[in-house]
Amino acid sequence: MKKIDNNKLDIIISKLENLDYGSLNITVHDGEITQIDITEKKRFALPKTTKLRKS
Incomplete structure (x- = not known):
């Protein structure tokens, strides 16, 4: 192995x-x-959504 350049x-x-x-x-x-x-990844939080209940 060769010496690695600083x-x-x-x-x-x-x-x-x-x-x-x-x-x-x-x-x-x-x-x-x-x-x-x-390769860089950017992570974004998903907005919380309200689920509607069926009656």
């Missing part, structure tokens, strides 16, 4: 620290990090 590690750590829900995918070619993909 700049790349800093970017990965920064992205993880700012990610609440989602995933981070690191692509490696020939032992080198070549790409970082982030």
Whole structure:
């Protein structure tokens, strides 16, 4: 395994620290990090609805 560039590690750590829900995918070619993909999810609470009763 090759030594990982500190700049790349800093970017990965920064992205993880700012990610609440989602995933981070690191692509490696020939032992080198070549790409970082982030999929972020935003969650919204659904408004509560009142169900009407049938009489």
